[in-house]
Amino acid sequence: MREPPREWHIDEPQARRTQPIAVLAASAAGVFQPIKNMLRISCPHCGIRDEVEFAFGGPSHVTRPAFEVSDAEWADYLFNRENPKGIHYERWQHAYGCGRWFNAARDTVTHEILAVYRMGDPKPVLPGAPRGRAP
Amino acid sequence: MQRYSLVNVIRHALRSNTRWQPAWRDPQPQRAYDVIVIGGGGHGLATAYYLARKHGLRRVAVLEKGWIGGGNSGRNTQVTRSNYFYPVSSAFFDHSLRLYEGLSRELNFNVMLSQRGLISLAHSEHELETNRRWANAIRMNNVDSQMLTPAEIKKLVPLLNLHSRFPVVGGFIQRRAGISRHDAVVWGYARAANALGVDIIQGCEVVGFDLAGGRVNGVQTSRGNIASDRVVMSVAGHSSVLAKLAGLRLPITTMALQAMVTEPLKPVLNAVVISASVHAYVSQSDRGEIVLGGGADAYNSYAQRGGLPLTRSTVAAAIELFPTFSRLRLMRQWAGAVDVTPDTTPIMGLTPVHGLYISCGWGTGGYKAIPAGGDTMADTVANNRPHPLISRFGLDRFPKGALIDEGAASGVAH
Ligand SMILES: Cc1cc2nc3c(=O)[nH]c(=O)nc-3n(C[C@H](O)[C@H](O)[C@H](O)COP(=O)(O)OP(=O)(O)OC[C@H]3O[C@@H](n4cnc5c(N)ncnc54)[C@H](O)[C@@H]3O)c2cc1C
Numbered sequence: 001m002r003e004p005p006r007e008w009h010i011d012e013p014q015a016r017r018t019q020p021i022a023v024l025a026a027s028a029a030g031v032f033q034p035i036k037n038m039l040r041i042s043c044p045h046c047g048i049r050d051e052v053e054f055a056f057g058g059p060s061h062v063t064r065p066a067f068e069v070s071d072a073e074w075a076d077y078l079f080n081r082e083n084p085k086g087i088h089y090e091r092w093q094h095a096y097g098c099g100r101w102f103n104a105a106r107d108t109v110t111h112e113i114l115a116v117y118r119m120g121d122p123k124p125v126l127p128g129a130p131r132g133r134a135p
Numbered sequence: 136m137q138r139y140s141l142v143n144v145i146r147h148a149l150r151s152n153t154r155w156q157p158a159w160r161d162p163q164p165q166r167a168y169d170v171i172v173i174g175g176g177g178h179g180l181a182t183a184y185y186l187a188r189k190h191g192l193r194r195v196a197v198l199e200k201g202w203i204g205g206g207n208s209g210r211n212t213q214v215t216r217s218n219y220f221y222p223v224s225s226a227f228f229d230h231s232l233r234l235y236e237g238l239s240r241e242l243n244f245n246v247m248l249s250q251r252g253l254i255s256l257a258h259s260e261h262e263l264e265t266n267r268r269w270a271n272a273i274r275m276n277n278v279d280s281q282m283l284t285p286a287e288i289k290k291l292v293p294l295l296n297l298h299s300r301f302p303v304v305g306g307f308i309q310r311r312a313g314i315s316r317h318d319a320v321v322w323g324y325a326r327a328a329n330a331l332g333v334d335i336i337q338g339c340e341v342v343g344f345d346l347a348g349g350r351v352n353g354v355q356t357s358r359g360n361i362a363s364d365r366v367v368m369s370v371a372g373h374s375s376v377l378a379k380l381a382g383l384r385l386p387i388t389t390m391a392l393q394a395m396v397t398e399p400l401k402p403v404l405n406a407v408v409i410s411a412s413v414h415a416y417v418s419q420s421d422r423g424e425i426v427l428g429g430g431a432d433a434y435n436s437y438a439q440r441g442g443l444p445l446t447r448s449t450v451a452a453a454i455e456l457f458p459t460f461s462r463l464r465l466m467r468q469w470a471g472a473v474d475v476t477p478d479t480t481p482i483m484g485l486t487p488v489h490g491l492y493i494s495c496g497w498g499t500g501g502y503k504a505i506p507a508g509g510d511t512m513a514d515t516v517a518n519n520r521p522h523p524l525i526s527r528f529g530l531d532r533f534p535k536g537a538l539i540d541e542g543a544a545s546g547v548a549h
Pocket residue numbers: 173174175176177178179198199200201202203204205206207208209210211212213214215339340341342369370371372373377392393394428469470471472473494495497498499500501502503504549
């Protein structure tokens with residue numbers, strides 16, 4: 001594990017600050033320090049990194065049913081999603097890092113990442129779940 | 136309803152504008168309604184309006200947990216177009232654009248439709264080929280579209296940099312497309328529905344359904360129970376949460392779609408410009424702000440707050456196209472919780488629960504669909520069968536595999 005970076009808040013109300021577009025674009029090109037408003041994800045293999053290094057893989061724990069199921073059940077597996085307002089158990093890949101996949105439990109309202117766990121591990125038991133407050 | 140007209144403006148001005156009535160009442164919920172519409176966005180309000188106007192239903196309520204237009208209908212970038220690829224999409228969205236063309240008169244409310252044209256850019260020969268196929272498909276669908284050379288584009292949009300990192304090699308235009316005023320659409324439908332007796336009840340959240348024997352008998356709300364055997368769900372990003380209360384699972388993912396505006400300028404841009412490759416679209420609002428939009432954040436979100444990486448890439452793409460805009464300051468950035476389907480086509484029609492109807496999956500592009508969405512949904516509810524224009528938009532297309540992969544076909548989401 002690398003050194004965890006200094007603390008910062010993902011919730012900083014960046015929207016209220018006025019930024020010249022050129023500064024935003026320059027920071028996109030890495031010229032300036034990144035502005036603080038993105039996910040900081042802890043890869044189980046590499047430590048905490050910026051959101052831009054990761055690829056989102058959709059919900060985790062979706063199990064493929066047997067081949068004999070009805071069309072309705074097959075469609076439920078293919079298309080229907082839990083899509084909770086609160087804790088979402090999801091897959092991420094550290095695409096621009098070690099390349100490995102892992103799971104995270106993230107609050108879809110606060111964007112807070114509550115747990116990171118390995119592919120194949122069961123959903124972690126989180127205190128106070130289900131959560132999520134109105135925006 | 137007090138009509139808005141030049142005569143009335145002068146009459147009220149003479150009385151120092153002290154006698155204008157509120158545009159809609161603030162009624163208490165009644166015990167029962169003929170139809171309850173959940174969600175006071177454009178789709179919910181338009182559905183209620185057409186139920187009252189075209190189908191003679193007078194006891195209709197719109198229940199809105201916050202304030203009307205507080206969801207995506209008041210947060211979007213107002214692009215109003217019908218240049219869709221598949222005939223079934225094109226027929227529906229062009230019906231919508233036609234309704235938009237007469238909407239200010241219909242509602243007696245200026246929705247500020249400005250058909251300034253929408254230009255889709257191609258940045259490579261391959262993209263130009265795809266654009267040509269798309270533009271021709273649109274014409275086959277009886278909707279206007281026309282290929283443009285770089286010189287023609289430059290004439291329409293002088294500030295556009297054709298020789299950017301991804302040079303502009305051509306594009307096509309739908310001249311009838313453009314923008315309109317989102318708040319006016321919401322308020323116009325609300326005012327006109329109210330005038331026909333529809334109760335618009337704000338600050339009223341639906342928290343459960345009264346179900347028995349596979350039918351709906353009413354809803355439970357933060358302001359008590361309300362009975363009705365016909366209930367429409369039109370709550371956009373909250374569709375999965377609401378449908379779950381009725382025991383339904385939906386093929387919807389809720390994501391944050393963001394937009395931003397710069398400080399206002401004098402008129403400099405008289406078209407909507409979309410680039411699917413660099414993924415940004417740009418227009419100028421009637422207040423002079425440059426409106427920038429792009430894609431949605433990749434992950435599920437109900438936060439109504441977009442992440443910075445996408446803000447940056449959108450801005451970077453926009454100033455690549457319009458280098459002069461790099462001098463501008465961003466005034467605001469915001470996001471809405473959009474309801475995205477696997478095929479980016481909306482979900483409209485009946486549900487497995489008798490009397491419960493759904494209008495959702497509008498995702499990143501349902502503002503332009505508000506008039507047609509309301510019109511066809513009202514007809515569907517009044518007759519308890521899908522309106523012909525939306526018969527292929529039902530939930531049953533998923534088990535059938537009859538997806539309408541419009542996003543892939545048209546290559547752009549808005
Ligand atoms: C940034 C952005 C840009 C966009 N740009 C465009 C564009 O250029 N062109 C275009 O065509 N489309 C665009 N869209 C998409 C468009 O805004 C939406 O598809 C459309 O507004 C959806 O309308 P609606 O009425 O279904 O939902 P909404 O307007 O979101 O209304 C749903 C309402 O339901 C209410 N609600 C939720 N749960 C409950 C409950 N339990 N009880 C009571 N009420 C509830 C909410 O408070 C909300 O007011 C954009 C969207 C965003 C976010």
